[in-house]
Structure formats: structure tokens, C-alpha cells
Amino acid sequence: MDSRPQPSATILQDICTHLLVGLQAVIDGPAKTVAMSDAWLNARGILQTLPLSSDEFQLALHRLNKVQRYSAANEPGAARFELRMLCDALKASR
Numbered sequence: 001m002d003s004r005p006q007p008s009a010t011i012l013q014d015i016c017t018h019l020l021v022g023l024q025a026v027i028d029g030p031a032k033t034v035a036m037s038d039a040w041l042n043a044r045g046i047l048q049t050l051p052l053s054s055d056e057f058q059l060a061l062h063r064l065n066k067v068q069r070y071s072a073a074n075e076p077g078a079a080r081f082e083l084r085m086l087c088d089a090l091k092a093s094r
Contacts, residue, residue, distance in 0.1 A: 016090050019046045023067060023083055040068055056093050060086060 022039050047060050063086035070079035 015046060015049060016087075019043055019090075020083070020087050022046075023064075023086075040064070050090070050093070052093055056089065060089060063089065 023043055025039070043064055044061070047057065047064065050057075050060075052060060063082050066082040067079050067086065070076075070082060
């Protein structure tokens, strides 16, 4: 059992919202800058702050990588789908 104090639901919601808003901004931006964007590193860092199990974290990271790949390939519809799946997974983990 993890003895670290758990953040409040409001803090988790704020973190998740920040993550998703940032990713959406990257998806909506120019495709050429997506692969090199600092937003992807920030998103990974934010994911690491969430109290996710190893499986939840790996799934979220997998979805995040798929969002990045689809965005870089100029497939915004597929990227948005993966983003919605990531969002749903994060909401379910709260």
C-alpha cells in the first residue's frame, strides 16, 4: 500500500483537465510541430503525477503515444479519438 498522501479529487480533476486541454491544443496545431512539441513531454510528466496503477499508467502512455503518432501523420480524427479514449480512461481511474 502506498503511504504517500493522496491528492484531493479537485486537484486530480484540475490536473486531468490541464492535461487534456494541452493535448487538444497540440492536436489542433500545425502537424509539423506536433512531434517536436514540448507539450508531449509535459503530458508525460503530468501523467506521472496522477495516482494511477501501473496498468492504468501504461495504457494512458500507450494512448498518448498513439495521439502523437496520429497527429504527426496528419490524422486529426484518429488523434481526437485516442484523446477521447485517454480522457475516458483517466476519468474512470478517479
